[in-house]
Amino acid sequence: MDHYYHYTVEELFLDEDFRNWVLRPTREDHHKWESWLADNTEKLEIVRQAREMVLHIHPKEMALPLSEKKIAISKILEGRREVPPSGFGRKPLLFPAYLRWVAAACIVLLASWYFLLPPDGHRVDYEGLVSEAPVPLVERVNKSNFPLEVVLEDGSHITLSPKSKISFPNKFNADKREVYLSGEAFFDISKDTSRPFFVYAHEVVTKVLGTSFLIRSFGNEQEVSVRVKSGRVAVFARQDTQTPRDQSKELTGTIIDPNQQIVVVRASVKMTKTLIPIPEIIVEPRHVNAFNFDDVPVQKVFETLEKAYSVEILVDSSVRFECPLSANLADLSLYEKLDLICKAVGARYEIIDGRIIIEGKGCK
Amino acid sequence: MSIEGVICDEEETLLWQALLGGNESAFESMIQRCYDLMFQYGLKFSKERELVKDSIQDVFLEIWEKRQALNKNIPPKAYLLASLRRKLHRLQQRNKNVLVADPTRFYTEFQIEFSAEYRLIEQEEDRINASQITGMLNKLPARQQEAVYLRFFQDLDRYAIAEIMNIHPQSVSNLLQTAFKFLKSNWLYWIAIGFGLSALNF
Numbered sequence: 001m002d003h004y005y006h007y008t009v010e011e012l013f014l015d016e017d018f019r020n021w022v023l024r025p026t027r028e029d030h031h032k033w034e035s036w037l038a039d040n041t042e043k044l045e046i047v048r049q050a051r052e053m054v055l056h057i058h059p060k061e062m063a064l065p066l067s068e069k070k071i072a073i074s075k076i077l078e079g080r081r082e083v084p085p086s087g088f089g090r091k092p093l094l095f096p097a098y099l100r101w102v103a104a105a106c107i108v109l110l111a112s113w114y115f116l117l118p119p120d121g122h123r124v125d126y127e128g129l130v131s132e133a134p135v136p137l138v139e140r141v142n143k144s145n146f147p148l149e150v151v152l153e154d155g156s157h158i159t160l161s162p163k164s165k166i167s168f169p170n171k172f173n174a175d176k177r178e179v180y181l182s183g184e185a186f187f188d189i190s191k192d193t194s195r196p197f198f199v200y201a202h203e204v205v206t207k208v209l210g211t212s213f214l215i216r217s218f219g220n221e222q223e224v225s226v227r228v229k230s231g232r233v234a235v236f237a238r239q240d241t242q243t244p245r246d247q248s249k250e251l252t253g254t255i256i257d258p259n260q261q262i263v264v265v266r267a268s269v270k271m272t273k274t275l276i277p278i279p280e281i282i283v284e285p286r287h288v289n290a291f292n293f294d295d296v297p298v299q300k301v302f303e304t305l306e307k308a309y310s311v312e313i314l315v316d317s318s319v320r321f322e323c324p325l326s327a328n329l330a331d332l333s334l335y336e337k338l339d340l341i342c343k344a345v346g347a348r349y350e351i352i353d354g355r356i357i358i359e360g361k362g363c364k
Numbered sequence: 365m366s367i368e369g370v371i372c373d374e375e376e377t378l379l380w381q382a383l384l385g386g387n388e389s390a391f392e393s394m395i396q397r398c399y400d401l402m403f404q405y406g407l408k409f410s411k412e413r414e415l416v417k418d419s420i421q422d423v424f425l426e427i428w429e430k431r432q433a434l435n436k437n438i439p440p441k442a443y444l445l446a447s448l449r450r451k452l453h454r455l456q457q458r459n460k461n462v463l464v465a466d467p468t469r470f471y472t473e474f475q476i477e478f479s480a481e482y483r484l485i486e487q488e489e490d491r492i493n494a495s496q497i498t499g500m501l502n503k504l505p506a507r508q509q510e511a512v513y514l515r516f517f518q519d520l521d522r523y524a525i526a527e528i529m530n531i532h533p534q535s536v537s538n539l540l541q542t543a544f545k546f547l548k549s550n551w552l553y554w555i556a557i558g559f560g561l562s563a564l565n566f
Binding site: 009010011013016049052053055058059061064069076147 | 391392395399404407412415424478487490493497512515516547548
């Protein structure tokens with residue numbers, strides 16, 4: 001202990017034993033330091049100052065909200081299931097996993113101007129929309145090969161994919177928030193019910209109050225899709241730049257809920273509502289082993305899945321699935337779960353209009 | 365590099381061994397345990413959260429994939445941070461080759477800023493101390509800062525730091541010693557000035 005006698009404040013600050021005493025004190029530490037200070041009272045002030053320094057000087061760190069961490073971790077666990085045991089199939093980093101996974105949100109893929117444009121050839125495109133915007137806009141273009149983070153005035157985060165651009169005002173209107181996109185971007189919109197958030201991406205308009213979603217509006221793809229994991233968004237198409245803007249608060253469009261997606265086949269301009277490829281658990285069940293079923297009626301199993309994945313599972317009302325099921329479905333995807341259950345009770349399922357329809361004779 | 369003699373958290377080692385054996389809940393617990401540390405460390409090399417998160421994901425998925433081939437006795441935290449650091453460096457190299465690379469994407473070296481919570485410090489004298497110490501910490505060269513950060517703010521021992529920074533444990537000690545000396549000499553300078561000023565007041 002005696003070597004501490006000549007220590008200065010900053011030497012104590014970077015002394016392991018001293019820091020441990022301040023930050024994670026044990027009874028022995030207390031005894032050791034208190035008795036040393038009792039013998040060397042002239043050191044009390046130096047020690048007090050050094051304590052203050054240890055307590056209040058830190059590296060500046062960025063906050064990692066619990067929700068964000070949870071999502072990131074579930075992505076890792078999800079990714080693990082996709083990795084074949086042989087070790088092949090590693091995904092390249094240039095396609096960040098979140099882009100595919102982004103069931104976390106919703107994806108709007110842009111209806112192209114090819115087929116939505118009116119016969120006279122008036123296209124609704126990014127440049128046109130931006131030039132007609134009522135307020136001055138700032139444009140960000142991502143020419144790199146990596147996603148680019150953009151933070152808006154209202155606290156919303158946008159992750160702009162390569163070869164994409166976005167325009168937005170420095171300050172949003174009092175009644176709505178409007179941005180213009182060409183390409184692909186992930187949106188994490190801060191909630192503000194008094195100011196709906198609109199994304200104009202060519203002919204497709206996406207309206208949200210507060211959620212996160214991914215929009216793609218590249219011109220060279222066959223399909224356009226909108227996916228939702230949480231929250232709810234409205235998607236609608238339009239034919240020219242003027243019409244929707246004025247009544248945008250009244251626009252209805254197609255509503256999509258968590259785990260649903262809108263797919264627009266560009267050649268036919270047909271919008272189909274379906275489920276995303278790998279539906280995510282939306283509401284974490286309260287019990288840890290909620291998917292480990294032990295003698296649970298199949299009907300109840302369906303209800304558990306319905307709640308967890310926020311999807312509708314419809315069974316013909318004349319049919320009952322009352323037989324008990326014992327199975328641990330914890331580590332399976334929604335479809336794998338359904339496959340197993342249906343196999344067990346001799347039923348089939350179909351996905352129609354974003355809902356799961358169970359067909360079969362039932363069981364007792 | 366030798367990593368023998370590392371005393372590491374027993375619980376972590378048990379988790380590590382369980383996950384290498386294919387235990388999924390151990391894998392998840394390990395991620396839960398180390399995610400924050402890896403995230404904060406990763407942000408010292410790139411400011412893009414999504415990129416850092418993707419890299420952490422890759423580190424864990426690679427571990428899960430290669431779990432049968434990995435050493436059961438390495439200190440897990442050091443291995444995780446070392447893998448993340450390598451991954452970010454590799455991405456940085458690749459980024460260099462991209463014609464229109466965003467120069468702000470990656471820092472060329474470890475970047476950190478130390479700061480003090482001034483509103484929690486009551487005495488004026490302590491506030492001055494704090495601003496001097498943070499000022500000096502922020503002036504340290506990047507590698508010394510990295511060693512100081514890992515040693516004193518993440519409580520890793522010099523063997524773990526050596527593993528992470530891919531240098532010899534003795535070099536870690538040297539980096540810490542140099543940082544220490546720098547702080548001390550500057551401190552004496554500040555004290556001298558301090559005394560000089562207070563002498564003028566009388």
